[in-house]
Amino acid sequence: MAESSEVNAMFDHLADLEKSRTDWKIKAWVTRLWPTNNAESGVVKGFNLILLDNDNYHLHAYVYPDTWKAIGKDVKEGGVYIFEGFQVRDTYGRLRPVSTNIDLRFLNSTKIQAVEEDIMIPKHKFEIMEVGDFSNKVVSLRLMRMLNVMGMIEEWEPASRVPTRYGERETLRFKLSDGRVVLGVCLWGELAVTVSNEYESEKKKPVVAIIASSKLTTFRQELQIGALPSTRIYLNLNIEAVEVFRKRLEEEGYKSPAAPIRPTITPPPASPLLMFSLKHLTENLTSFSEKNTVMVTFKISDIEDKENWWYYACQSCHEELEKVDRKYKCTVCPRSFSYGEKRFQLLVLADDNSFASTVVLTDRVVKRLAKTTVTNLMNSSKEAPNSEMPPVLRNIVGKTVTVKISLSKSNVAGDSNIYKVVDLCEGSVSGKKVAEYSPITKFPSFEQSQTDDYVVCLETPTSSDSVSKKIKMEP
Template identity: 85%
Template sequence: MAESSEVNAMFDHLEDLEKSRTDWKIKVRVTRLWPTSNAESGVVKGFNLILLDDDNYHLHAYVYPDTWKAIGKDVKEGGVYIIESFQVRDTYGRLRPVSTNVDLRFLNSTKIQPVEDDIMIPLHKFEILEVGDLIEPGGQSEVDENPEYALDVIGMIEEWEPASRVPTRYGERETLRFKLSNGRVSYGVCLWGELAVTVSKEYESEKKKPVVAIIASSKLTTFRQELQIGALPSTRIYLNLNIEAVELFRKRLEAEGYKSPVVARRATITPTPATPVLMFSLRHLTEKITSLAEKSTVMVTFKISDIEDKENWWYYACQSCHEEVEKVERKYKCTVCPRSFSYGEKRFRLLVLADDNSFASTVLLTDRVVKRLEQTTVTNLMNSSKEAPISEMPSVLKNIVGKTVTVKISLSKSNVDGDSNIYRAVDLCEGSVSGKKAAEYSPITKFPSFDQSQTDDYVVCLETPTSSDSVSKKIKMEP
């Protein structure tokens, strides 16, 4: 019989969270946070967080003020935290900040523990669309003012107008206007309040011009018969961010002869206990496979004897579901979502021969496993060996041959039916990772935070998160 063992060395994947339990344990970076507040009174109804794990999967989380006070923790944007015990719900509503189908609701029993930075969790995650791809040529003539998802848009800043103060029904407010362009198509952008002030200061301090901007969580609107990109409470704007998508966008426009215009114009729940993860040998796994179910997970320890396929060591993945995408002209099309993106996410995929002295089998090491083993990313490896063809596997990956690892294997229907003996390793025990290398990083600018003291004496409005003023520095609540 297989030996039973509960594994506590690993964290749950954000991608695997579902509604049947609350006793989850995740390790994530808070990439964004903002309040949901009443535009007129300023009363904060709740807090929103975008959580990102080391598999580059992100989810939206929501916290009521009284719940945050009960948790009693200080959370900063950009920080890494272990979070335990929370509710998982189906997403609903429009203009959601990420395209995942579940979100998290923190409970009074939720535990949040700050930990040291983890270089394998990226600083940012975007589902990027080029500004020229917002509406297809000859496509729709009317804009959906309330689409299902918010947009992450990339483009060059043009026709910059300095921030100014204008009268509104809420009193005088700062406003900022500019165009976002790809050299052929441009959209107006109008920002208000604290977001306008912050972006204005950052733009003026940027030395590299023209400036490439990523407007995260935005919407497409129509103003005076002109298409514009509008901001939401969740909107953040990143200028000249040090990530591959920005560099590729800039290089492509430069290759096409892009020149920036010189003249500017003005115009409480009982949790279901987690199922113990069983430890199998490769022989036991093969013999007992028909007694297991699809998507069940098992632990296996083996030695990596060889790398089977040295050519297909990486692939372009969907930014949302991580399935392989097809490149059609300049776009990457996912048939699972289905969605199209301007950029494909590069992810590891290594087919290896596994041997545990009882049996030998073929195992597919996913991106999460290889990143943990090598402490690097596909992009970093390509950048460090630019002279070699991108299809040629970097020699550093061959260092995993001979290593003994303990992995979590997720069984497919083909495995259970006996049609395939290639097993998919979806996670790696922390004990299998040794040494540290530099991972793909982006510069940290200003990171807001909020703590439990900010929720004192506030009315909790039990409503779905709705629109509010954008906040980009610190969430403030007035007594």
């Protein structure tokens, strides 16, 4: 609900923003909203917004989780807000969501005020590329920013479930065409189901689709459009660009081709991971390849290092950071950060009755065993030294677990039998595949509890027309 009064003031235009000051004041529509997550751990690294003003100019804004807590405001996709006091920075990195050379960083002091919908601000802006515009230049462009692609949907088939290494998942494949050039599209999970349902309910055929903030990939040596956490898909959107595109194709005599008749093929089941004993693994290390993944069941009989149970990790590669002059430096990337990501790392003694070996439990595994995070543990016991192991971690001793171990170069060379546990599993490998403790779930909203924990599992969100995205921060 918008606040009762809008501040009567002149607003800065997004196109006029530059880096020399922070006292900017803008009014903008939040056209898209999504989190940036650590792909391995699910930790929320920040939140992204695309802001659009009444000059039809848009910019990308980024917010760290701690900053959202300090600001303490609700922000939802599809709302109009006044933003006051923020930093303007040069854009860097790949897969930029918009083509502008600057972006915004919200500060703890940034003020946000919800206002009534402004009919002067358009609800959508796309830097659209038609399918026929794709070329070698576009292939190089894909490394720089996300793509907004428009075309007619062809070779449509409803979403279906297929077996994968992590169990069955929904997938949707179709073609996007301008009558001459055709690109494949592949969607997974909740996004595949939502788009499939929306397509079936569309009465105007053929359907024009805009796939916003997507990526260009290669599948079997052919270009293909894939989804990102930021991807939104709009079907027969009521904007001029869609009507012009449809009219041009009709004038050119475009006719949607009949759906091809395909034989029903049952894909072969994904190969299950092999289960080994610690003894067999240790005695046959040189027969494995680097980065081979195997399953092992063992009992955690002891924690060998009770002081070094967490570390500051690089946000990109998760290697341990060095603190240099109030900065955290990663020697692998190499990059420097103003803060480090706190992650678990436990050195434990594993015993499966055939052999006892030292293993490293990574952050993903410890979080699932202890059902908490490093940040939460430190916040709940601020008086205790950070080096003192919390009781909840000691409680994992005695548990029997089935885990996934990733073999390192030192392992397969026979130089080390300290194994790295990268995931925790449940179930049994006898007669069925192992199911992982890392389900893929949708992320429909950002709640206070999620930003407190900084732990979520991310599924590619659904279209913004069908699901409301929201960052909720209790005042």
